[in-house]
Amino acid sequence: MPTGPATLFPDNTLFEHLNNQELPFYLDFMAFMSEHDVPSAHPIADTQGHYLRQVCGKPAALIQKLPGASILDPSAQNCYTLGQMLGKLHCVSKDFPQQRDNVCGPHWWRTTIQSLDPHLSAGELKLVHSEIEYQASFRNTHLPTGVIHADLFRDNVLFLGADITGMIDFYQACTDVLIYDLAISVNDWCSLDDGQLDNTKAQQMIAGYHAKRPLGDAEKQAWPVMLRAGALRFWLSRLRDLHFPREGEVTHTKNPAEYQNILTQRIEQHNHLNAHWPGDLIS
Structure with missing residues (x-):
């Protein structure tokens, strides 16, 4: 699990159009990338080691917040x-x-x-x-x-x-x-x-x-x-x-x-x- 300032203020993401069957693949892939030095936001696991949560009957996840901004006119x-x-x-x-x-x-x-x-x-x-x-x-x-x-x-x-x-x-x-x-x-x-x-x-x-x-x-x-x-x-x-x-x-x-x-x-x-x-x- 990544550590450091980027993990202290995670984004709470509520998924409106993805379901409980689809999301584990995406969250696992994000975690795998982050753990292999590709700068992906790492999902944060609960006490049972699960990335996926339920909020108000919908799937949700705590996602590591990354620094930086997009460049819309890249060199x-x-x-x-x-x-x-x-x-x-x-x-x-x-x-x-x-x-x-x-x-x-x-x-x-x-x-x-x-x-x-x-x-x-x-x-x-x-x-x-x-x-x-x-x-x-x-x-x-x-x-x-x-x-x-x-x-x-x-x-x-x-x-x-x-x-x-x-x-x-x-x-x-x-x-x-x-x-x-x-x-x-x-x-x-x-x-x-x-x-x-x-x-x-x-x-x-x-x-x-x-x-x-x-x-x-x-x-x-x-x-x-x-x-x-x-x-x-x-x-x-x-x-x-x-x-x-x-x-x-x-x-x-x-x-x-x-x-x-x-x-x-x-x-x-x-x-x-x-x-x-x-x-x-x-x-």
Whole structure:
């Protein structure tokens, strides 16, 4: 169990949309990361050693509070540092003994677009269905897998100065292709306002990752596909949140058009996306 000032004032988290069957995986994974020098908030166990509690009939947990703040306009150096930390997370996660399916994978894409069908334009529907069909043609069984964060956006990483002090919000974590996790982060951290990639930031994040977990040629070849898959997944989730907001939940709905633009750019630039890998990365 971690000690020190960060554990003295924990956050009491009440889970409205996760249940008692789902939460142990996430809490155990957060604890495992923290215990292996990945800066995750460690859940605090009760006197029986359980992380999960019940408050007012709902699951809850005391979660270690971490120092730092998110950087919403990261530098290329910040991107390199994040790449290193994500690579380290993946090296550690291979020894995590539990697994969990990605509930926002291809099956979810198909069911989600069915529910969204009445709300989207013909052009939007064509783009989604075309991309789902394209992704179905790609087989990723040859790519390294493990437990991934699956939501490592800028607002889920804390910095103090140039150092990462926290990786938070592990409640999308699942077992999936490792390079997909990197693609999700590159799409968020390294995209320009029009959806195109910032070449320098993307190169730095990939190089930082490679420094901790060396990437293979198969992963390089799959890179454009993974970028497109990550863009599709978050476009669909933002569309769902816009058209089907959860009852009783007051949140800021993120703009779906941002990820529609990112997906469109990744499709248009598909044959050039490997150029964002540093030239000497893969021998």
